[in-house]
Amino acid sequence: MQLLLTLAFNPEPLDLQSFPSDEGWPFAKYLGACGRMVAVNYVGEELWSYFNSPWEKRVDLAWQLMEIAEQLTNNDFEFALYLLDVSFDNFAVGPRDGKVIIVDAENVLVADKRLIRQNKPENWDVWYESKFDDCDKEACLSFSKEILCARVTVDHNYYAICQNLLSRHATWRGTSGGLLHDPPAEIAKDGRLEALLDECANPKKRYGRFQAAKELREYLAQLSNNVR
Numbered sequence: 001m002q003l004l005l006t007l008a009f010n011p012e013p014l015d016l017q018s019f020p021s022d023e024g025w026p027f028a029k030y031l032g033a034c035g036r037m038v039a040v041n042y043v044g045e046e047l048w049s050y051f052n053s054p055w056e057k058r059v060d061l062a063w064q065l066m067e068i069a070e071q072l073t074n075n076d077f078e079f080a081l082y083l084l085d086v087s088f089d090n091f092a093v094g095p096r097d098g099k100v101i102i103v104d105a106e107n108v109l110v111a112d113k114r115l116i117r118q119n120k121p122e123n124w125d126v127w128y129e130s131k132f133d134d135c136d137k138e139a140c141l142s143f144s145k146e147i148l149c150a151r152v153t154v155d156h157n158y159y160a161i162c163q164n165l166l167s168r169h170a171t172w173r174g175t176s177g178g179l180l181h182d183p184p185a186e187i188a189k190d191g192r193l194e195a196l197l198d199e200c201a202n203p204k205k206r207y208g209r210f211q212a213a214k215e216l217r218e219y220l221a222q223l224s225n226n227v228r
Helices: 014-018 055-073 113-119 156-166 185-190 192-201 208-223
Strands: 005-009 030-034 037-041 079-083 091-093 100-102 108-112
Touching: 014 108, 055 079, 055 100, 055 156, 055 208, 079 156, 108 113, 156 192, 156 208, 185 192, 192 208
Parallel strands: none
Antiparallel strands: 005 037, 030 037, 079 108, 091 100
């Protein structure tokens, strides 16, 4: 059996060990480490390789990305895992099962929701809305680690995925329009997808991103026939 490895410099391999792929977490499988070098299994080509794939494939990948955002935000373990570096190069797609996996877990912030509820820091139970960052660089994100670690309800992962990967605001390697660029005419005319993506990336309503993310997941599931 041939074993393929990808090596990455990562001072904190604990995320991969604490949230293993064998237990359903969307990370590459941790194989070991030597000093600052971490070995994980080869997952597949990076998400960027699918930027111009057929519409149906891109919709499925977008749905999976939103499902990842939801899993990392709300799960039975009461840990929130916030993605602080979101780009097309930090995700890969399995060549056989088409599953999206996070391949760079170096910039993941883990917040213990149980501990937050127990310690009750200031405004701990106030919903936190991430601020849209319309910068002139690629893969920009605006966040405060202190706030992410002190709130129970946070929309950061939805914001990161929508702004940097899915919506018209996403830019990468000279491209724009995001993974869901150039939708079919009937979907573009309907306008629902664009509206949900815009509200998820840059909400106009208070707490609008939370609802938009929920509806976007459901809508993408319908478009990709992934309705559960």
